[in-house]
Amino acid sequence: MLTPDQFLAATGYFVIGTIAFGLLTALSFLLKWGIRFRLVGATGFMGVLTVGLFGLSFQPLTSAQIPGAVPYTTVFDSGSSQIVIAVPNTITRTELEATLEQAASNLLKPSRLRAAGQRPLIRARVIAHRDGISDLLYIGSVKPGEGNTPAERTPIVEIYPDKLAKANNAAA
Numbered sequence: 179m180l181t182p183d184q185f186l187a188a189t190g191y192f193v194i195g196t197i198a199f200g201l202l203t204a205l206s207f208l209l210k211w212g213i214r215f216r217l218v219g220a221t222g223f224m225g226v227l228t229v230g231l232f233g234l235s236f237q238p239l240t241s242a243q244i245p246g247a248v249p250y251t252t253v254f255d256s257g258s259s260q261i262v263i264a265v266p267n268t269i270t271r272t273e274l275e276a277t278l279e280q281a282a283s284n285l286l287k288p289s290r291l292r293a294a295g296q297r298p299l300i301r302a303r304v305i306a307h308r309d310g311i312s313d314l315l316y317i318g319s320v321k322p323g324e325g326n327t328p329a330e331r332t333p334i335v336e337i338y339p340d341k342l343a344k345a346n347n348a349a350a
Contacts, residue, residue: 179261180234182234182235182236183235185231185232185234185336186232186233186235188231189228189231189232192231193228195224195228195298195303196221196224196225196228197326199217199220199224200221200223200305202217202221203218203220203221203324205216209330210326212347228319231254237287241280241283241284242280242283242284243280244276244277244279244280244283244301245276246272246273246275246276247276247277247279247280248265248266248269248276248277249274250263250264250265250277250280250281250302251263251264252285254304255285258296258298259283259296259297259298259299259302260298260299261298261299261300262287262300262301262302262303263277263281263300263301263302263303264302264303264304264305265277265302265303265304265306265317266304266349267305267306267345267346267348267349268341268346268349269345269346270302270346271319271337271339271342274302274317274318274337274342275318275335275337276303277322278300278302278318278319278320278333278335279333280331281300281302282300282320282322282333282335283333285297285300285335286300286322296320297321297324298322299319299321300319300320300321300322300329301318301319302316302317302318302319303315303316303317304305304317304345306344306345306347306349307348313344313348315341315344315345316338316340316341317337317341317342317345318335318336318337319335319336320333320334320335320336321333321334322334
C-alpha cells in the first residue's frame with residue numbers, strides 16, 4: 179500500500195503532466211487540430227486524477243495494528259465527537275489499553291467533523307449479563323491529547339478498573 183508521502187510525490191508528477199496536457203490543448207486550438215476536443219477531455223481527466231492523488235496524500239489508507247489489541251466493533255459513531263466500540267467481556271487491562279490505542283489511531287482522523295470546543299471521545303463498552311439482567315458497562319475511553327508537539331498529541335487512555343472487573347466477573 180502506498181504511503182501519503184508517495185501519493186504527494188505522485189501528485190507533483192501529475193501536476194506537471196496536467197500542465198503539459200493543458201499547453202498541448204491550447205496549442206491544438208491555436209493550430210486547429212482535429213484532436214483538440216479529445217485533448218480537452220484528456221486534460222480534464224488529468225486534472226481529476228491530480229486532485230484525487232492530492233486528496234489521498236492527507237491521511238493513510240491502512241489501519242494501525244497495535245500489538246496486543248483485540249478485534250473491536252464500532253457500534254456508534256456520530257461522525258463528530260462520539261464513538262463507541264464494543265469489546266469482549268474477557269478483555270484484560272493491557273488488551274483494553276492496546277485496543278483503545280488502536281481505535282484512536284484508526285478512528286481519530288483530522289477529517290472528523292467537530293464543533294468548536296468539542297474533542298472526540300472513543301468509549302469501549304461491554305454487555306455484562308447476570309440473572310436475566312444485561313448491564314451496559316463503559317470500561318474505558320480514549321481522547322486525543324492537546325498540544326502542538328507529537329508528544330503532547332498522543333492519545334490519553336483512561337481505564338475504569340471497577341467496571342472492567344465487573345465485566346470480567348460476568349464473563350466467568
